[in-house]
Structure formats: structure tokens, C-alpha cells
Amino acid sequence: MNTGELAELGQQLRVDSVRAAASAASGHPTSSMSAADLMAVLLGRHLRYDFDRPDHPGNDRFVLSKGHASPLLYSAFKAAGAIDDGELLTFRKLGSRLEGHPTPRRLPWVETATGSLGQGLPIGVGISLSGKRLDHDDHRVWVLCGDSELAEGSIWEAAEHAGYEHLDNLTLIVDVNRLGQRGPTRHGHDLDAYARRFRAFDWHAIEIDGHDIDAIDRAYGEALSTKGRPTVVLARTLKGKGVASVENREGQHGKPLPDADEAIAELGGPRDLHVRVQEPPSAQAPRRFGTGRLDLPRHDLGEQVATRDAFGKALAALGTARGDVVALDGEVGDSTRAEFFAKEHPERYFECYIAEQQMVAAAVGMASRGWVPYATTFAAFLTRAHDFVRMASISGSPVNLVGSHAGVAIGEDGPSQMGVEDLAMMRSIHGSTVLYPCDAHQTARLVAAMADLDGIRYLRTSRGKTPVIYGPDETFPVGGSKVLRSSDRDRLTVVAAGVTLHEALSAADALAADDIPVRVIDLYSVKPVDRETLRRAAEETGCLLTVEDHRAEGGLGDAVLDAFTDGRPVPRLVRLAVRTMPGSASPAEQLHAAGIDAENIVAAGRLLVGEALVA
Known part of the structure; x- marks a missing residue:
């Protein structure tokens, strides 16, 4: 296409952005209008x-980080012939694929869900890393974000990572339209303020007029020819460009134009241009390792084996068996034991x-390219x-997350390092799977099983060593549990997982010595629950006692209630759960102080069956 x-x-x-928002009586047309020339x-x-063929291995990848500008994205899909005008006008309506913020669940041309600002660039970095270090192909990654989201810390985590990794296949286009939701952005139209920041992270920065077609074209070409570092195109634009009543005016964010018909006329009326988007180069199927x-x-x-050790060894073994598995770590690989994978498969670490x-964003980006990522750090972080x-x-x-150093059982490090809210956080995620193994063989089996599950999968591991209680060929179906103590005389059921499972077994033995038979359930699958x-x-013993190294809210006890x-x-x-604020103490002291060790389980069990201790 020529300049005109x-x-x-x-x-x-x-025009189509205005029409879509008018049809929906909601949306963000002015944010779409500022970036229209950049998109064109x-x-x-x-x-x-x-x-x-949205799965074509040679396709470039486009991420709309400013997801509220979805009318622009859908208008581009229409121009490319992916959707028709009738579908465009279903924007934001019940049952439409064209949601207020785009998601890949509904549209095959959308790489990732956006709308929570500051996510597009970090995920774009993950896609770029996939291309450079895993796929070894030449597809480009283009990310369009707004200036408001440059206030997000995640943007600068991504900027530094991209610069460090020399991601010259990544181009960030920033729509610097000066106006956020409630007024001017921090730096307004000061492009140099943004450029200095990106250059500090070793980016090639280009400053342009975002409504000058030739300048935009030259900037994109310069980005394509830049080697050894990522490029940011900082484009000065006007929000609501082309319609005098809203152009560069405050108070117009997130609402349809006051008079859509008048605005469309001012923009020159509807058009029906169709774009023949360049075909991707021929490419082989995405690379996979042996x-x-x-x-x-x-x-x-x-x-005695720590489940974090079992995780690391199992992940390394899984990496040998499956060439699509990759691992990411947050500079704690020596503690999470992700380093075991790094030593055996450095090209995928x-x-x-x-x-x-x-x-996590990089893991999402890699998953979008067909890789199976395991991202690890302390559960608390x-x-x-x-x-x-x-x-x-x-x-x-489909992302696998592994949180190590869970619970007060980590000991002397204290509460800042203790993951005691993680089960609640992960259980609340739609469609998630939450697993909490208690021994090495259970851990290994669950690590392998995670690779083939859907959605977000979370595995919780422990710092300290625990005894191996299961054989190497034992199976652990997701959604299942293991009954480790049981009789037809049981007067109480203790439900535990991970560290407290071993405390529960000790308590059951002590209670059995007092002729109080207790059933013990290993609830390793916290979600879905058995x-x-x-x-x-509950029917056979009349009472359940849950014991967890986690806060009382949202963890194992609430999972049991779901049944x-x-x-x-x-x-x-x-x-029984962690209800106090821990300090520094040994693991045994921590468990006792929190009221979740064997001694406390025994005391609670005796009270529950009417066998209260006599002082």
C-alpha cells in the first residue's frame, strides 16, 4: 500500500472503532483512534x-498490550478479512467473540489476554525468547502499548530482560497520546523522557510523530534492521485523533463519542478497504528437542528426601523424556532445585x-508457542x-508453577519467606490445579502429570526433608487422595498434606496407642479435591480434622469444605492452621507454635472424641 x-x-x-463503540454503547474509541496510523x-x-493459519510457524506475533483499544484490533481484523462488518458491530455484546478486551479463548489471532495494563510487553518478551533461543526462527514480535502503562513496574522488568537477552526480534510501539484515564500521564508528550529510560536498558529508541505515515514506515523499517538489541518506537499521538470534539481532550476516556454519526462524517465517512497482509515466509514446524x-x-x-529435591530431579528427568519442557526460575534455582534441570538441559533453562x-509472563509467552514451561520460585514470592x-x-x-519453601516449616528464615497464603491464591484461579505432595515419589509423579493438564497448575514443595512413605510405582491421580490409616472402628478422620501429613501419621500412631483409632487421608490434590x-x-467417622501449614483462609480446610x-x-x-504471625525458630518449633504438629493433633483428636487430657 502506498502512503495515501x-x-x-x-x-x-x-471510523470502524467509532462505529463498534457506538454499537456497543461502550468501549474505548479515543484510545483506538490515537494508534490507528501506527496499526495501519x-x-x-x-x-x-x-x-x-494463525498457527503458521512463520507468522509474526502481535500483542495489543493496551487491550482496552480492542476496537482498533477488531477493526484491523476486519480490514484483513478475518471478520466481517456484521461481526464488528457485535462488539461487547453477549455471545460475541469481540470482547471488551481481547482473549485467545475466543479469537485465534490473539496471542494473549490483555487489559490489565503492563502485561503485553512482558509476555512479548517470552514469545521473543521462544523465537530466539528455542524455535530458532525469524518471526518478529510486535507489541503495541500505551504510555499510561509505562508506569507499571512489570514493563521495566520486561525492558531490562529484553535488553539483557539482546532480543532484536522484538519491537515495542508506544502510543504516547498523553492522556490516561483520569487526566495527563506522568510524562505527557515528553518522548525523550521515555527514550532515556529504554536506552538505559540497552534498547534502540526511535522518536516519531505517530500520525506521519512515512515516519512510521521508516521507524518500523529501522526496527527490522536493528541487530543485537530490541527496538522501541515512541510515537507522539493525539487521543481521539481526527474528531475535534474529543481530540486531545480530557474526560473522553472509556466512552463512546458523543455524536458518532457526526464524528464518522468528520473522519470522511465509512470505507471498505481490504488489506492484503504479507504472507509469512515458509517455515518448518517449531523446533523441539529430542x-x-x-x-x-x-x-x-x-x-529422608526434601520434596524440593524430588521436584528438581523429576523435572530434569522429564526434560530428558520430553523435548518440549522448559524451565524458568527467579534466581533461586539452587533453593527451588530448578538448577538440576539447568545442569542437564541448559539450552531450555x-x-x-x-x-x-x-x-510468569515469559512462561505464558512460551506456552503460547507450544512449549511446556515450569516456572519456579519461593511460594511466598x-x-x-x-x-x-x-x-x-x-x-x-497451560503454565506450570512451582512454589518452594512453603509454610512455617521452613524454620528460622521467618515470615517474609514463608508461603502461607499460596494455596488460597492458586485455588482461587479459574480452572487451576493445586497439588501438595508429601514425599519424593509422590512429588515426582505429580511433576510428570502436570505437563499434560489444562490451565494453571501449581505444585507446592517443602524445604526440609521428609521420609519416603510411598513406593516408586505408586500412582497419584489428580483429583484423588490416599487413605493411609483406616479401620471400621475409626472415630475421627485427620486430613493433611505435605509436611503436616507426616505429623498426622505420628499423631494417629499416638492416638491408636490410647485406643482411639484414627483415619488419615493424604489430600495431595487440593484442587480438584477428592x-x-x-x-x-465423614459418614463413617463422624468428624474431620484438617491440619495445614497454611493460613486458615482458603487452604486445605476450605478445600475439604468444598466436598x-x-x-x-x-x-x-x-x-488446625497457621493463625499467628511466626518469628524465627526451628522447623519443629514453628510447627508446634502454629499448633499444627503431632502433639497438637493428638490433643485436638482427644478433645474431639471426648477423651480430653487431664491436666
């Missing part, structure tokens, strides 16, 4: 993409340093990346 045609395409994208030049001159037999580590019964948001986990769920992204086994235990939400009577239930 590109200018007309930009106007068409503006990309679509008409530089993007290589087959809309009939595969082999899965040989999970084996241990002797009674051997990604050090993300202390940047948990970027780590995954809370920093919760929004990325939440948005990954919206994308339907409702049938829990319901049977009784079908209207049947809820059994007598007592929950």
Missing part, C-alpha cells in the same frame, strides 16, 4: 501473517532473576505475580 492508501486505512480504522502501517507494510524414556528418580522407603512478574497468573487463566494458558473419599470418611457444598449436612469439622 495507508492514510486512508488509518481513517477507516478510526504495521498491517499494510510490515506484518507477516496468514490469518487463515525425547527419551521417562526415568523418574527412585528412593528407598524411609529415606531461563534465568529470570528476581523478577517474578517477568518470569509468587504472590508478586498473582495478576499475571490471573490473566494467564483468562488466556487459558469429594467421594472425604464424604465417606460438602451440595446441600448435604456438613460434618463436624475442626481446622
Whole structure:
């Protein structure tokens, strides 16, 4: 397309953005109008993409980080022939694929769900890393973001990571339209303020007028020819460009134009231009590494092994068996034991340093390219990346997360390092799987099983060593549990997982010595939970006691309660959990102080069955 045609395409994208928002009586047309010329030049001159084959390995990848500008994206899809005008006008309506913020669950041309600002660039970095270090192809990654989201810390985690990794296949286009939701952005139209920041992270920065078609074209071409570092195109634009009543005016964010028909006329009326997007170059199927037999580590019964150690060895074994598995870590690989994978498969290991948001985002980006990522850090620090986990769920992204050093059982490090909220966080994610193994063989089996699950999968591991209680060939179906103590005389059921499972077994032995038979359930699958086994235990023993190295809210106890939400009577239930603020102490002292060790379980069990201790 020539310059004039590109200018007309930009106007068409503006008009269609106005029309879509008017049809919905909601949306963000002014944010779309500012970036219309940037999108027109990309679509008409530089993007290589087959809309009939969104999975084509040679396709460039486009991420709309400013997801509220979805009218612009959908208008571009219409211009490319991916959707028709009738569908465009279903924007934001019930049942439409064209949601207020785009998601890949509904549209095959969308790489990732956006809308929570500051996520597009970090995920784009993950896609770029996939291309450079895994796929070894020449596809480009284009990310369009707004100036408002440059206030997000995740943007700068991504900027530093991209510069460090020399991601010259990545181009960030920043729509610097000066106006945020409630007023001017921090730096307004000061392009140099942004350029200085990106250059500090070793980016090539280009400053342009974002409504000058030729300047945009030259900037994109310069980005394509830049080697050894990523490029940012900082484009000065006007929000609501082309319509005098809203152009560069405050108070127009997130609402349809006051008079859509008048605005469309001012923009020159509707057009029906169709863009022939460049075809991607021929490309081979995405690269995958060799595969082999899965040989999970084996241990002797009674051997003391930390589940974090078992995780690391199992992940390394899985990497040998499956060439699509990759690992990411937040500079704690020596503690999470992700380093075991790094030593055996260095070409598939990604050090993300202390940047948990970027780590999870990179995992999402890699998953979008067909890789199976395992991202690891301390369970406590995954809370920093919760929004990325939440948005990954919206994308339907298959990401494996592993949180080590869970609970007060880590000991002397104190509460800042203790993951005691992680189960609640991960259970609340739509469609998630939450697993909490207690021994090495269980851990290894669950690590392998995670690779083939859907959605967000979370595995919780422990710092200290625990005895191996299961054989190497034992199976652990997701959604199941293991009944480790049981008789027809049981007067109480203790439900535990991980560290407290071993405390529960010790307590059951002590209670049995007092002729109080106790059933013990290993609830290694916290979500989905084994409702049938829990319901049977409640019916047969009359009382459930849950014990968890986690806060009382949202963890194991609440998972057990989920088994009784079908209207049947809820059994007598007592929950032992971390209810105090820990300090520094040994692991045994921590468990005792929190009231979740064997001694406390015994005391609670005696009270529950009417055998209270006599002082």
C-alpha cells in the first residue's frame, strides 16, 4: 500500500472503532483512534501473517498490550478479512467473540489476554525468547502499548530482560497520546523522557510523530534492521485523533463519542478497504528437542528426601523424556532445585532473576508457542505475580508453577519467606490445579502429570526433608487422595498434606496407642479435591480434622469444605492452621507454635472424641 492508501486505512480504522463503540454503547474509541496510523502501517507494510493459519510457524506475533483499544484490533481484523462488518458491530455484546478486551479463548489471532495494563510487553518478551533461543526462527514480535502503562513496574522488568537477552526480534510501539484515564500521564508528550529510560536498558529508541505515515514506515523499517538489541518506537499521538470534539481532550476516556454519526462524517465517512497482509515466509514446524524414556528418580522407603529435591530431579528427568519442557526460575534455582534441570538441559533453562512478574509472563509467552514451561520460585514470592497468573487463566494458558519453601516449616528464615497464603491464591484461579505432595515419589509423579493438564497448575514443595512413605510405582491421580490409616472402628478422620501429613501419621500412631483409632487421608490434590473419599470418611467417622501449614483462609480446610457444598449436612469439622504471625525458630518449633504438629493433633483428636487430657 502506498502512503495515501495507508492514510486512508488509518481513517477507516478510526471510523470502524467509532462505529463498534457506538454499537456497543461502550468501549474505548479515543484510545483506538490515537494508534490507528501506527496499526495501519504495521498491517499494510510490515506484518507477516496468514490469518487463515494463525498457527503458521512463520507468522509474526502481535500483542495489543493496551487491550482496552480492542476496537482498533477488531477493526484491523476486519480490514484483513478475518471478520466481517456484521461481526464488528457485535462488539461487547453477549455471545460475541469481540470482547471488551481481547482473549485467545475466543479469537485465534490473539496471542494473549490483555487489559490489565503492563502485561503485553512482558509476555512479548517470552514469545521473543521462544523465537530466539528455542524455535530458532525469524518471526518478529510486535507489541503495541500505551504510555499510561509505562508506569507499571512489570514493563521495566520486561525492558531490562529484553535488553539483557539482546532480543532484536522484538519491537515495542508506544502510543504516547498523553492522556490516561483520569487526566495527563506522568510524562505527557515528553518522548525523550521515555527514550532515556529504554536506552538505559540497552534498547534502540526511535522518536516519531505517530500520525506521519512515512515516519512510521521508516521507524518500523529501522526496527527490522536493528541487530543485537530490541527496538522501541515512541510515537507522539493525539487521543481521539481526527474528531475535534474529543481530540486531545480530557474526560473522553472509556466512552463512546458523543455524536458518532457526526464524528464518522468528520473522519470522511465509512470505507471498505481490504488489506492484503504479507504472507509469512515458509517455515518448518517449531523446533523441539529430542525425547527419551521417562526415568523418574527412585528412593528407598524411609529415606529422608526434601520434596524440593524430588521436584528438581523429576523435572530434569522429564526434560530428558520430553523435548518440549522448559524451565524458568527467579534466581533461586539452587533453593527451588530448578538448577538440576539447568545442569542437564541448559539450552531450555531461563534465568529470570528476581523478577517474578517477568518470569510468569515469559512462561505464558512460551506456552503460547507450544512449549511446556515450569516456572519456579519461593511460594511466598509468587504472590508478586498473582495478576499475571490471573490473566494467564483468562488466556487459558497451560503454565506450570512451582512454589518452594512453603509454610512455617521452613524454620528460622521467618515470615517474609514463608508461603502461607499460596494455596488460597492458586485455588482461587479459574480452572487451576493445586497439588501438595508429601514425599519424593509422590512429588515426582505429580511433576510428570502436570505437563499434560489444562490451565494453571501449581505444585507446592517443602524445604526440609521428609521420609519416603510411598513406593516408586505408586500412582497419584489428580483429583484423588490416599487413605493411609483406616479401620471400621475409626472415630475421627485427620486430613493433611505435605509436611503436616507426616505429623498426622505420628499423631494417629499416638492416638491408636490410647485406643482411639484414627483415619488419615493424604489430600495431595487440593484442587480438584477428592469429594467421594472425604464424604465417606465423614459418614463413617463422624468428624474431620484438617491440619495445614497454611493460613486458615482458603487452604486445605476450605478445600475439604468444598466436598460438602451440595446441600448435604456438613460434618463436624475442626481446622488446625497457621493463625499467628511466626518469628524465627526451628522447623519443629514453628510447627508446634502454629499448633499444627503431632502433639497438637493428638490433643485436638482427644478433645474431639471426648477423651480430653487431664491436666
